[in-house]
Every structure is written in C-alpha cells, then in structure tokens.
Amino acid sequence: MKKADKVWLEKTFDELASYGRAEKGITRLPYTKEAIAAEEYIIKVMKEQGLDVWRDGLGNIFGRRRGKNDVLSPVATGSHIDTVIEGGDYDGTVGVIGALEALRMLEGEELERSIDVIVFMAEELTSFGFANVASKLMVGGSFTKDFYARVENEETGFFAALKGVGYDPENYKSAVLAKDAYKAFIELHIEQGRVLYDAGEKLGVVECIAGASRYKVTVEGRPDHSGATPMGSRRDALVAASKLVLAIQQAGFDHADQGIVATVGMMEVFPGAVCVIPGKVVFSVDIRGVEEESLSSTRHQFAEAVREIAEIDGVNITVDVLTIEHPTPMAEGIVDMLAGEAAATGAPWRRMNSGAGHDAMYMAEIVPTGMLFVPCYEGISHNPEEKAEMDDIALGVEVLAKTLKKLANTH
C-alpha cells in the first residue's frame, strides 16, 4: 500500500479552508454559499480521483470507488465539512479529506467491495437546533416530535434551508439508507478533547460514543433590592443556581470513573442588575456517559439536588428535558480491527470513548460502525485555533486505509 501523502493532505486542507474563511476562523453553515462552494471543491477532488459521485435527496455527497463485486454491500467512511460559526480547519474535514487520501493510498489494490466516501450535511448544531440532522434522517430513526417540528419549521428549519438551495424536502425519505446498505462505516475525526494530546498519544480507537442528556433548568426566586433586603429575607435564584452547578459537578465527579461528564455551559441571570437580587436564572445541563447505569445514577443525583435545593432555598426549579440520547457502543469487530492496525503502527494509542457526538452515532443504528481519533492541539475545537498535526492525520489515514482494505475484502 502507498504511504499517506502529507503534501497532498496539507494542500487539500489549505484549499478546503479557503471556502468560508473570514476574519476569525472558518464559517461554513450548511446550505450556505460557502458550504456549497466547499462541497463543489470536494466533488471536484472526488472526480479527479475517478470516484462515481452522486448526492442524495438531502444533499449528502457520496463518492464511490467501485469494487470487483457489485453484489456485496460497500464499506463506507466519511464525515462532514460544515462548521460552527468561527470554527476551525479540522473538525469533520479530517474524516473527509482523510477518507479521500485513504482511497488514493488504495489505488491499484484489488478489493472485493466498493468503498463509499460520505460527506454528511448539517452535522453541527449551529443552524437548526439539532446536530447530525442529515444522518438522523438517513437512518430513518424515530426521533422526538420536537425534532421533526424544528426540522419542518418553515422559516428556520432544515427543510426550509434544503428548499432554499433547490432540494425538494418532500423527498427526504429517498435519502433513508437500507439496513443492509453498508458492510461497515468508519469515521476518522479529531478527538476534540485533550486526552490524547495530554498523554502524547497519536491514535484513539473509540469503543463507545457517549449518550447526552440535556436539560434546561429554570430557577425562580424573588428579585428584591440588593441593598434593602436583609440576608435572611432573600430568595436568591443565583445562590440556588450556584448550589445546583456545584451539585451537578459533584455528580459528574462521583461517576467520573464510569466515564461520566456533567457540565453547565450556558447560564442567564435575570434581571441581571448589580443592585437587584436575581429573581430568575436559566441554565443548561449536559450530562454524558457511555453506560446506561451510571447515566441514570447521575441523572438521579441531579434530580435529588434539584428537589433539595428548591426546598432549602425556597425557590421554584423547573427542569425541561431537551434530549435523552443513549450511549452508542461501536461494533466490536471493527473496534478490534482498528485497534490491531493502531497497535501495528508502533505509535502510542489507546482505546477510549467519545464524549462528543458524531454522525457515526446514527450510522451505528443500521451499520456496524467504528471511529478513530487523532489528537488535536490542547483539545481545542470549534474554534479558529483548532489544529491537528499533519503527521498525526497521516497516521490516522494509514490506519483507516488498512482497515478499509480489510473490510472491503471481508465476506
């Protein structure tokens, strides 16, 4: 097999990064002209490589390297090239450009199965209120009513955006994949965390993608005058919210051994004046884990804290469930195959979980799926400073190429 071509990789990352580059980082929101230009660039590269290229009813791009045996279901790999607002060069793109380089490395090899590179639309959360919109629809999963209501929203929804660039959203079901459409799916991605970076490791073979439970919490107290209200007469919503933030962190720590993380990322304080005791605080909770049991135990600890703090502090606390996602284990056979190839490189590597969500989470519902991580600088992602070393990407591409080759020759 050829070696990964770092010069070609670097050039291709640079060229792709020119689409949507602004003063700070890269912004390619799905179905905008920046994203469309980037997609056309990727299609051009696919065609130069001799792939058969098509797009489905949602705009997802497929580039196929034909195998010898058209009867066998193909192997698939890929990721996304849309970004958050002011995102970086590597999130998603490593799994698309890396997949194309892996196919280039396989040029001249005789493979039984075809290999598809898939570029998923609308992976990021930014535009439509949900992440992974296209992959969710592709696997025809039964998602919440809220998901469909938002997807179908006539002004801000995914379907409206689709229509805006000439797709007929009525046809979205044509994009649903058959259960046996693929033999396997592998997504190469930057870790988006600092585990590999801090440990100086080069490859992470994902065993499970964490399930996220997300909540909107509203704490209601009483917005009294900060100067005129004695300490004992207060119902301070921010004091209660602060206790809850610490209780949520404690619940995370108590289950950290089981891979739980718990975060309050967003918080708004009302009325938000120096001289007014906060009467209302709204915040988000994001609990993730890879085992149902520890997720459930963490959620329970959170619910208990809500009950206790509401009682002790005399505030009303309302918890709205935004999402309850289950953990998604990767297919054992593929994990072992990736692990074998990772070990064979001689580079330091580990088996690990993915705290971040990926299209692989949804593909796993219908296809045996695996994920491979490469480190990124300080774990920074969704940020102009996102950075991955070309050596590390090349190593990941080599493991990907070898695994794809094995899978493509597996009956």
Add this chain to the structure above:
Amino acid sequence: MKKADKVWLEKTFDELASYGRAEKGITRLPYTKEAIAAEEYIIKVMKEQGLDVWRDGLGNIFGRRRGKNDVLSPVATGSHIDTVIEGGDYDGTVGVIGALEALRMLEGEELERSIDVIVFMAEELTSFGFANVASKLMVGGSFTKDFYARVENEETGFFAALKGVGYDPENYKSAVLAKDAYKAFIELHIEQGRVLYDAGEKLGVVECIAGASRYKVTVEGRPDHSGATPMGSRRDALVAASKLVLAIQQAGFDHADQGIVATVGMMEVFPGAVCVIPGKVVFSVDIRGVEEESLSSTRHQFAEAVREIAEIDGVNITVDVLTIEHPTPMAEGIVDMLAGEAAATGAPWRRMNSGAGHDAMYMAEIVPTGMLFVPCYEGISHNPEEKAEMDDIALGVEVLAKTLKKLANTH
C-alpha cells in the same frame, strides 16, 4: 396643623404618573421629554402653592416657602422624580409630592426659616453609569476620576445630556451648594425593602445609609468541549464562579447581625454554549453595610475566598473595584426629632438603616440630614408593581411636616 389630604395626594400621584407611562410601568429617564414634562408639572404645582421656584445649573428644581427670617439658612426636603426603565409610581415621587403636601399642611403657620423643596435630577443609576449624579455634583464632593470621565463623556455622559436640553455644563459648579446653605435636609422615601412591610410597621426612621462596595469579578478558566473533557481535566470558570457566589453569600450571612448584605446580581457566562465548558464568567458583587468594621471584615472574607478558589480551581480571578462608598450616618438630632414625631403618631415604627442609596447620602456631606421611610408593598421597587398605601404616605407626610416645622423654628 392641617391633616394630610389623601385625596390631593392620590390625584397628584396619578397626574405625575401620566408622564412617561408606557405599556409597562413608568419610564422617565433624566433629561428626556417625559422627565421634562413631569418637571414642568411639578413646577406648576409649586407655583400654584405660591412657592418661589427656580432651577440651578444642573436643572435641579427648588421651590421655596419663604420664612419670616431671611438671614437664617432654610430647611430643605425633597427627592427625585426620574425613574428607572419601567419603574413604578412611588420611588422618589413620595418625597417630592409628600414634601409639597407637607408645605400645604403648614400653610398659615408662622415659621422662622424658609423651607425648600428640592427635586434632584438624575438620581437613578440607569442613564449615566452612576446614581445620584446631580446631588454628587451639588455637594462638590471629590469623587473618582472615573465618575468625572463618565459624567463628561461626550456621547453618553451626564454633561452631554444636560447640553442636549439647553444647559451649559461648563456652569455646573454654579450648582454647588455652600456648606451652610441649609439648616437641615430630610428625605421622605419608600423603603424599597420588605422590613416594614413584613413587620406591619408604618414608619422607618433611618439611622444610617449603608455604604456600598461594588466590584466586577472576572473568572478565567478554559473553554473545553463538554463531552470530550474528563471531569478531572477541567478548568471550569462557572464552577469557580458558583463557589464564589456562595462564599459571598456566606460572608453576608456571617455579618448579617451587623447589617451587612452581599449580593451577586449580574452574571455573564462565556462562550455560553450548552456543549462548551465555560471559559470565562464575569459577575458583579455588591456589599453594603452601615459600619466600617463589618464592611471591611466582609470585604476581607470575599478577598480570601477569591484567593482560595483561584488556587484550588486553577482559574484566574480578577477583581476590579467599581465603588467603595462609606456608610453615611444620619444627623443624630434629626434622627431623634423624626423618631419623636414617629412615636407620637401611635403607629408601629422602627429605627432602621437604609440599604439603598439616596440623594440624602450626598446632602449629608454638607447638611445635617435625616430620612424617613414608609412601607411599600412586598418591598417591590424599581418595578411597575411598586405600590405604597396612601394612608402610609399620609402618615409619613404628617411626620415630615411636623419635623420641618420644628426645624424651621429652631435657631
């Protein structure tokens, strides 16, 4: 002496409330057309009462009831009629309309000293980044550079607003009062807290106006991915900020017996996304008290908490001092005089402190000053639901009138 006329009071509150009334509450920001119309209304009422009316170089309104002896310095009373955005009918106005009614009650009485009703401009914090701008300038105090910089700001400053309505800000020193300008100053005001309301008391004689120390605190951690960053690898700025909120509350409780209150009213979390660990949190701290010693001890406890939490949580915490105001004791003689008249009403009353700031704080720098509170419904203030009973206002006006009379006849 005549009794307070509740019908006249009610009618006058209603008429004044028509200036600046919007969908929610009343908005009369200083030097806007709503405020000017309200000022013209008050001037009309003053003239109907036969007062000599003039305005100083800052627009402060003076209405004088002439006494027999022009050589003696007058007694003064008054408050403000500007409001916060969507404020209520009673904050400030009780001390202006109440003063006019007190003078009406004194009609026909022979008094040695003149009595001035003062309507202070720009009492509220909303417009210029500082509260009590006019009274600060009137007493010629030496305030911070920041105060003068903001007052003089060419776009948003107090002087720019003054200029916009035809005053020459260059002349502001003409509004500075002489040290012996007044024999005494008394401000009647709603409590803006729930102490009197909760206790069912009708009058509060203020012994001291709390001094406020205000800070802007910035906590800097690291904005990592909420899913991909294990609990032990985090530098969560919101977790540290939450600890600090609770430490500040504890410092308040520890000094509550000495009248301390401590509040975090404003907080902003950055980047403020569900899936990002907060990298930065900015919040306000407002510590108030009536004794230098307990204020200093509370500030010390806050500073210790900052140091400890920064060290334990591995975050940077910066504390910017916005204001350090000293407590302002009211003049003992006037406090005793008000207390005597309050007791004489037979209604339940108390001596108390004012947690809120008032123009009386600044007048006290050059004039023996007192304050009298009447209760307001549930302590609600700076809000469309602000409400005071006409019976309670009338009682306050009677105590005010009797005290003014005594002072006006004191040599």
